[in-house]
Amino acid sequence: MSASERSRDRSSERSSERSSERPSERRGAARTAVVWEALLPALAGAEPRDVLDIGGGTGGFAVRVAERGHRVSVVDPSPDALAALARRARELEVEVTGQQGDLGSLLDLAGPDSADVVLCHGVLEVVDDPAGALATIRRVLRPGGTLSLLVAQRHAAVVARAMAGHFAQALALLDDAGTAPSRSGRRYTHAELAALLAGAGFEVASVHGVRVFADLVPGSLLDLEPGATAALVELEHAVSERPEYLPLATQLHLLAR
Numbered sequence: 001m002s003a004s005e006r007s008r009d010r011s012s013e014r015s016s017e018r019s020s021e022r023p024s025e026r027r028g029a030a031r032t033a034v035v036w037e038a039l040l041p042a043l044a045g046a047e048p049r050d051v052l053d054i055g056g057g058t059g060g061f062a063v064r065v066a067e068r069g070h071r072v073s074v075v076d077p078s079p080d081a082l083a084a085l086a087r088r089a090r091e092l093e094v095e096v097t098g099q100q101g102d103l104g105s106l107l108d109l110a111g112p113d114s115a116d117v118v119l120c121h122g123v124l125e126v127v128d129d130p131a132g133a134l135a136t137i138r139r140v141l142r143p144g145g146t147l148s149l150l151v152a153q154r155h156a157a158v159v160a161r162a163m164a165g166h167f168a169q170a171l172a173l174l175d176d177a178g179t180a181p182s183r184s185g186r187r188y189t190h191a192e193l194a195a196l197l198a199g200a201g202f203e204v205a206s207v208h209g210v211r212v213f214a215d216l217v218p219g220s221l222l223d224l225e226p227g228a229t230a231a232l233v234e235l236e237h238a239v240s241e242r243p244e245y246l247p248l249a250t251q252l253h254l255l256a257r
Contacts (some may be wrong), residue, residue, distance in 0.1 A: 031211050033233045051073070051119065052072075052140065054102075055077075055123040057078065057085070058081050073099065075105075107139060113142045116145050120137060122151070125187070146205075150251055151186075154173055156250045158170045202256035206241075207246070208249075210236075210249055211251055
C-alpha cells in the first residue's frame with residue numbers, strides 16, 4: 001500500500017471520529033482499521049477486480065471495496081442482511097450484487113475461477129468442515145488470487161473468559177483444537193490456521209493481530225477523551241504485525257494466495 005493510500009485511509013478514520021458517529025461506530029472503526037489497511041494491497045492497481053465477500057452481511061467491507069471501483073458480490077444466508085446491504089449500496093451509489101447462500105452453495109452461485117479476491121471474515125468459525133470450506137474457496141479463486149481470512153483467536157478468548165470470571169470456560173478452551181463449533185463458534189491459533197491453509201493449497205502472505213487493545217479499552221474513554229479513537233487506531237496498527245502481541249489479538253487476519 002502506498003504512503004498516500006495509508007494517509008488517506010487514516011485521515012478518513014480521524015474524520016470519522018470528528019463526525020457525529022455513535023460510540024459503537026467509533027469502536028467499530030478501531031476494530032476494522034487493521035484489516036482494511038492490510039487488504040488494500042490486494043485491491044491496488046488500475047484494473048477493477050472481481051471481489052467475493054462470503055458472509056458479508058450488510059456490506060461493511062463490500063461497500064467500501066465497491067467504492068474503490070471493484071466488482072463486488074456478497075453471498076450471505078440472511079435475507080435481512082442482504083436487504084440492508086442493498087439499501088447501503090443505494091445510499092452510497094455503488095453497485096454490489098447480493099445472493100442468498102453459504103459456503104455449501106458457493107460454487108453454484110459464484111462458479112469456479114470467478115474471483116480475484118475472496119473475503120471470508122467471521123465465517124470459518126461456524127462451518128462444519130473448515131478444511132472443506134477452504135478447499136471450496138480455492139476453487140472459486142482464480143490462479144494467483146487472494147484470500148482475506150479473519151477468524152477469532154483462541155488465546156484471546158481464554159484471557160477474556162478468565163477476566164470475566166468464567167474460569168471453567170477458560171480452562172476448557174485452553175487445549176480445545178476446535179474440532180466442532182461450540183455455541184459461540186470455533187477459536188483458532190495461528191499454527192492451526194497455517195496448517196489448514198497449507199492443506200488447502202494456500203500460501204500465507206501476511207498475518208495481523210486484530211483488536212489487540214480495542215476490546216479492552218473502556219467505551220467511556222473513547223466517548224470522553226478527544227482524539228482517543230484515532231490514537232487507539234494508531235496503536236492497533238503499530239502492534240498488529242509484532243509477533244509478541246499476536247496471542248493477545250481477539251482476531252487473526254491472514255492474507256493467503
